[in-house]
Amino acid sequence: MSEVVISAQSVGKTFGSGAGKVTALKDVSVDIFQNEFFTMLGPSGCGKTTLLRLIGGFEQATSGKILLEGQELNDLPPFKRPINTVFQSYALFPHLTVRQNITFGLEMKSISRDAANARADEMLELVQLADYGDRVPNQLSGGQQQRIALARALAPAPKVLLLDEPLSALDLKLRKEMQIELKRLQTETGITFVFVTHDQEEALAMSDRIAVMQSGEILQVGAPRDIYEQPTHRFVADFIGDSNFLRGDLVDAANGGRAISFGEGRVVNLAADITPAKTKDVSVSIRPERLTITDANAPLDNKLGGTISSITYFGTDTTYRVDLDGGAPVTVRMQNGDGATAPFGKGDRVGVVVPAEAIRVLVD
Amino acid sequence: MKVDASNPLWRFRGITSTAMLFFAYLYLPIVILIALSFNENRLATIWTGFTTDWYVAALSNDDMLRAAKNSLVIAISATVIATIAATLAAMGMSRGRFRGETGVSAILALPLLVPEVVTAIATLLFFVAIGIKLGLVTIIIAHTVFCIPFAYLPIRARIEGMDPSLREAANDLYANEWQAFRRVTLPLLWPGILSGAMLSFIISLDDFVISYFVGGAGATTLPIYIFGMIRIGITPEVNAISAMMLLVSIVFVSISFIIDRIRY
Numbered sequence: 001m002s003e004v005v006i007s008a009q010s011v012g013k014t015f016g017s018g019a020g021k022v023t024a025l026k027d028v029s030v031d032i033f034q035n036e037f038f039t040m041l042g043p044s045g046c047g048k049t050t051l052l053r054l055i056g057g058f059e060q061a062t063s064g065k066i067l068l069e070g071q072e073l074n075d076l077p078p079f080k081r082p083i084n085t086v087f088q089s090y091a092l093f094p095h096l097t098v099r100q101n102i103t104f105g106l107e108m109k110s111i112s113r114d115a116a117n118a119r120a121d122e123m124l125e126l127v128q129l130a131d132y133g134d135r136v137p138n139q140l141s142g143g144q145q146q147r148i149a150l151a152r153a154l155a156p157a158p159k160v161l162l163l164d165e166p167l168s169a170l171d172l173k174l175r176k177e178m179q180i181e182l183k184r185l186q187t188e189t190g191i192t193f194v195f196v197t198h199d200q201e202e203a204l205a206m207s208d209r210i211a212v213m214q215s216g217e218i219l220q221v222g223a224p225r226d227i228y229e230q231p232t233h234r235f236v237a238d239f240i241g242d243s244n245f246l247r248g249d250l251v252d253a254a255n256g257g258r259a260i261s262f263g264e265g266r267v268v269n270l271a272a273d274i275t276p277a278k279t280k281d282v283s284v285s286i287r288p289e290r291l292t293i294t295d296a297n298a299p300l301d302n303k304l305g306g307t308i309s310s311i312t313y314f315g316t317d318t319t320y321r322v323d324l325d326g327g328a329p330v331t332v333r334m335q336n337g338d339g340a341t342a343p344f345g346k347g348d349r350v351g352v353v354v355p356a357e358a359i360r361v362l363v364d
Numbered sequence: 365m366k367v368d369a370s371n372p373l374w375r376f377r378g379i380t381s382t383a384m385l386f387f388a389y390l391y392l393p394i395v396i397l398i399a400l401s402f403n404e405n406r407l408a409t410i411w412t413g414f415t416t417d418w419y420v421a422a423l424s425n426d427d428m429l430r431a432a433k434n435s436l437v438i439a440i441s442a443t444v445i446a447t448i449a450a451t452l453a454a455m456g457m458s459r460g461r462f463r464g465e466t467g468v469s470a471i472l473a474l475p476l477l478v479p480e481v482v483t484a485i486a487t488l489l490f491f492v493a494i495g496i497k498l499g500l501v502t503i504i505i506a507h508t509v510f511c512i513p514f515a516y517l518p519i520r521a522r523i524e525g526m527d528p529s530l531r532e533a534a535n536d537l538y539a540n541e542w543q544a545f546r547r548v549t550l551p552l553l554w555p556g557i558l559s560g561a562m563l564s565f566i567i568s569l570d571d572f573v574i575s576y577f578v579g580g581a582g583a584t585t586l587p588i589y590i591f592g593m594i595r596i597g598i599t600p601e602v603n604a605i606s607a608m609m610l611l612v613s614i615v616f617v618s619i620s621f622i623i624d625r626i627r628y
Contacts, residue, residue, distance in 0.1 A: 058532055078535040079544075091533035095551045104547070105537030156538065 003069075005160055005192045006032040006055060011064035013050050013216075024050040026216045027064070032160075032194060037186050039195045041203040042213035043239070048196045051213075052162050055194065057081050068159065079108070084153035085162040088169070090145045092137040098124070098148050099133035105156040123151035126185065143174045147181075154189060161186075163195045167202065179205050200240045204228065212236045229287075234362045237285040244286045244330040245362075250279040260284060260359070263326040268302040271357045283362045288333040290358035293320055296349040303351040306330070311346055320344065322352055394610065401603035418604040428605060431589035434500060438575070438585060439568040441504045446511035447519075447561040451553070453512070454519040473517070475510045483510065484577035491578060498580030506578045507568045514567050515560035518624055522556030555626040562620035566613050 013025040025047045032038045040048040053059045055066060057078035066073045073081060084105065093101050099120050106116035124130045127147035137145055146166060153161055163182075167175045183206050186193045197203055203210050204224040211221045212235070219233045231237035234245065246262060253259035253269045260282060261267045296305060306324040313336075320332040332352060337343075344350060373379055404413035422428055453472060457465070475483065487506045488498075496502055530552070534544035572587040579585065584592075586609065593602045 056536060058535075077540070078532070079538045079540050083536075085533070085536045087529045087533055089527055089529050091527060091529040093530065093533070093548055104534070104539070108538035108543060152537070 002034040002036075004031045005034050005036075005069060006194065007067040007070075008051065008055075009065050009067065011051070011054060011066060012062050013047075013054060013059065014062050023216055025054075025061075028216070028218055029064075030211055030218055030221060032192060035190050035192060037183065037193045037195065037206055037208045039197060039203045039207035039210045040213055041197055041200060041210050041239075043198055045215075046213040047216040048198075048213050049164060050216075052085075052164055052194060052196050055160070056083055056085050056162050082156075082158050083160045083162060084156060084158040085164065086146075086149045086153045086166045088164045088166065090137075090149040090166075092145055092148055092152070094137055096136070097133065098129075098135050098137065098140070101137070101148060102133075102152045102155050105152065109156060119155055120151075123155045126154070126188070127151045127181075142170055143178065146170065146178060150182075150185060154185070154191065157189075158191060160192045160194060163193060165196055165198070167197070168199075175202070182206060204240070212239060214239075231285060231360055232363055234283055234285065234364055237360065237362060242288050242331065242333075244288060244291070246284050246286070246328055246330070247281055248284065250282055260361075262304070262324070262328070266304055266324070266326055268304065268354045268359065269356045270359055270361070274359075274361050277363070283364050285360045285362055286330070286354060286358050288319065288331040289317075290355060291330065291332040292334060292353045293322065293332055293344055294351045294353055296351050298351055300351065300353055302354045302356060304354060306350060306352055308344055308346050308348050308350060311344070322350065324352065397603050398607045398610070401600055401607045403600050403603075406600065418600040419608070422601050422604045422608070425601070427584075428586075428589060431584045431586045434584060435569055435586040438500060438503050438507055439565050442507035442511050442568045443515075443561050443564045445504075445508045446564050447515045447557060449508070450512050450515035450560060451519055451557055454516055454523050455549075457520065458523040473513050476513045480510075480573045484574045487574065488577045498578060499583045500579075502578045502580070503575050503583055503585070506574050507571060510571075510574065511564035511568055514563045515557075518560040518563070518620075519553060519556040522553050526552055555623045559620045559624035562616045562623070566616045566620075570609070570613065 008028055008030050011025055011028045012023070015022045015024055028047070028051060040051060042048050050059060054061050055073075057073065057076060057080075061074060068081070068083070092098075093104065096104065099117070102120040102123050103113075103116040106119055107113075111119070120133065121130070124133055127150055129144060129147055129151070132140065132144065132148070137148065140148065146169075149166070167178050167182075170178060179202060182193070182195075195203075195206065204227075207224055209221060209223055210227050211218045212227060212233075213219065214233075214235050220227060220231065220236050222230075227236060228240055231240065231243075237243040237245070248260040248262040251259050251261045251267060253267075255269065257269060257272050258274065259267050259269045293308075294300060294303065304324050306322040308320055309323050309329065310321040312319045312321075315336070317333050317335050320334070321329060322332055323329050330352060400411075401418055402414050402416065403411055404415040404417075405411065457469065457472075484506075487502075487509070491498060491502050526549075530548055531544055534548040535541075539547060570587065571585075572591065575583075575585045576588055576591075579588065586605070590602060590605060590609075593599070593605075
């Protein structure tokens, strides 16, 4: 792994005091690496924006510390941190031209006018708005303002670029374009991007690593695939994609490994590497696309009996709702085959096959 | 005037005459005053012909010019002090919520509501009690007080309308607090500041009650001078002076209004 750029160490942040005290972050620790596209993902109020603002210097941590390349940042005001921000509202200076916006940070760093202008041209080129230097922000569309905000923040070549939900004001099509654009800019500039969003799809599409946050804590940090395939918490499994949640007790499997029992005769084996913290009333999740429906009497392991209660056809795939014996309903998503006829009908008795490696044991 | 048929107001038959009556009530006295300032006849009520002599007379009246100069000195001084204080107050008030914020806001706007004569008497008593000699300085101090809310309100409205992340963006781009203020906050606030200053200027220029109470001998302002003149009798010269004051007021209020509408 490459070098750590930002290191948050047991960072806590509370707003207000007394009865109105709100804890925005509790004891958050995370390392962000050089040249990484790092996303903080979570619902509103999870603390992701607070953590970003602490890194930017717009708020002061109540406890813990934040390091930039090993140097403690806590007491440095925003204008002394080699970190730039793309604000949610873009915050372009309305009384300055696009070029003056981009050169603002360079001028403040006492870079000569010629060098600053050359850098502005370079940045405008980078965000593909080379001819827009003399306009004022109000003459630009939302997507163009977004690009200028990026150009302005990238111009001083910061060590870290912070992005606070920058795509949330754009329409869907533009948002998809900007996702690709952001990823390209990050790769081309080699600057570490720290991105905040509540949009899981956005996070999965762009990030090298994602930190999923809830109630002021980081629940899980990992590559998009790890977060999706191996969620550690029920919240993570639920927030990112669709999941089936089941509860059962841990038992010894016939093959010598571990298994989970959802009731008499309804036992499925677990993968060998899973070691749950407790044995009773264990919570597990299974992605709908990992389940398959078979004939009720098929002689297969890890098969649970049930009855199809509804079928929804989506073109490329079909979603089945199956009421498992013993009560719990699960959703099964299967790719449509040759498309001739639906293999199963509503009300059919079927078997649901649960691959051992598809079962994730969760922390509640 | 463009008549919009969908506006239910136009279904009320008497709307035109009612409106005319209303505007006549508001402005007819002023129109008459301006007309009579061009009247050749010394008797204000008899029209005999057009002349600009009264304006010439007014502008060559040394007492009037001295009063006008006093008024200008007072208005400019009070405006500058009040606008600076109001700008600082508005910026301070916008930096975040605090205990008693509503109370402080109310106190800032209170001079608008206190009866002027009460303020005048209170201020006079205060000056006498601390032993300041009445004159231009006391008028400037008193005017500054009631000018502050007039300057404060448009500046505060500007700040409220300003995206707080603009200042953060300036800080983020390596501008320290002073640079952020000078390069971002101030340029965005100046229409509000100028608008507030112009309002203050006019309010001070037009004030009579407070100036009358707290001004001593030799501190005659234009409104007090006019008041002194009409005690002798309404002459076309008074009309001419009043018309010129009106012109100045209209110009300043209009500029203030136009500036306040500037949007980026």
